Amino acid sequence: MNALPDSPxxxxxxRCWRRLSGDSPSYxxxxxxxxxxxxxxxxxxxCLLDAAPVEVLAxxxxxxxLQSLSxxxxxxxxxxx
Numbered sequence: 001m002n003a004l005p006d007s008p009x010x011x012x013x014x015r016c017w018r019r020l021s022g023d024s025p026s027y028x029x030x031x032x033x034x035x036x037x038x039x040x041x042x043x044x045x046x047c048l049l050d051a052a053p054v055e056v057l058a059x060x061x062x063x064x065x066l067q068s069l070s071x072x073x074x075x076x077x078x079x080x081x
Contacts, residue, residue, distance in 0.1 A: 017046040024061040045077045055080040
């Protein structure tokens with residue numbers, strides 16, 4: 001989304017969507033536009049609020065060995081339906 005967790009964009013999305021991912025920083029990746037690792041949470045995983053029940057088992061932002069793939073790190077969420 002490229003939006004911070006407390007932004008109006010995320011607030012609007014959360015009217016109909018549930019954020020499954022946490023607020024761990026995912027941008028910038030070391031190999032991207034900034035050095036020193038991620039500092040901002042601007043990437044998310046969502047599901048519809050009225051979808052089948054979803055239990056979040058784990059959520060994280062893996063960084064090891066992924067610096068050269070993008071200027072963002074991936075967001076990983078393990079769920080149970």
